[in-house]
Amino acid sequence: MSKVIAFLGSPRKNGVTSKLIEEVIKGAQAKGAEVKIYDLNDDRVRGCQGCFYCRSHEGCATKDYLQPMYEDIKKADGIIFGSPIYNQNISGQATLWINRMYPMVAGTRFPFQARYPGKKAVTVFSQGNEDKDAYRSTIQSLNGAFSHYGWELVDSLLCSGTRSPGFEPSDELLKQAFAAGESLTK
Numbered sequence: 001m002s003k004v005i006a007f008l009g010s011p012r013k014n015g016v017t018s019k020l021i022e023e024v025i026k027g028a029q030a031k032g033a034e035v036k037i038y039d040l041n042d043d044r045v046r047g048c049q050g051c052f053y054c055r056s057h058e059g060c061a062t063k064d065y066l067q068p069m070y071e072d073i074k075k076a077d078g079i080i081f082g083s084p085i086y087n088q089n090i091s092g093q094a095t096l097w098i099n100r101m102y103p104m105v106a107g108t109r110f111p112f113q114a115r116y117p118g119k120k121a122v123t124v125f126s127q128g129n130e131d132k133d134a135y136r137s138t139i140q141s142l143n144g145a146f147s148h149y150g151w152e153l154v155d156s157l158l159c160s161g162t163r164s165p166g167f168e169p170s171d172e173l174l175k176q177a178f179a180a181g182e183s184l185t186k
Helices: 016-030 069-074 093-098 137-150 171-182
Strands: 005-009 034-038 078-086 120-126 152-159
Touching: 005 016, 005 069, 016 078, 016 120, 016 152, 016 171, 078 093, 078 137, 093 152, 120 137, 120 171, 137 152, 152 171
Parallel strands: 005 034, 005 078, 078 120, 120 152
Antiparallel strands: none
């Protein structure tokens, strides 16, 4: 059975990012994957402490809600990550998470080595701006980090123009999200 880990970087439980991630999860589950979800808006999440524990050990010295994620990622076949774009960047919750991903690379000198390579990954983003290219560099930067971890990005979804009340992602994008989830399984 495939194992997939999802990281929800949106504070809105029923927001566009969350809805798209739900579809990715449904796609993975439809192919028999076991999915574990981490809500990055949980108030038990702490930021990186800059202690460098992870340079000489696997995982992180910070004992919080995210502590089990390192072992979960190690065992996973697929990773789902999603964040809205706020103020030209990923959410604060997602930023805390990306900083806590330092243990995904090993070594004490550049170039670092991917610690758990070979995962498949899907990223999900939403933004109020209707111009889908407005924050391309933000998305490319995050997707590039996944490459640095040795993960294969199988799809990166973006939903633009989400500002209006009651906005819903298109059926086409929801289908793409479901298919992306299916692609995360073995």
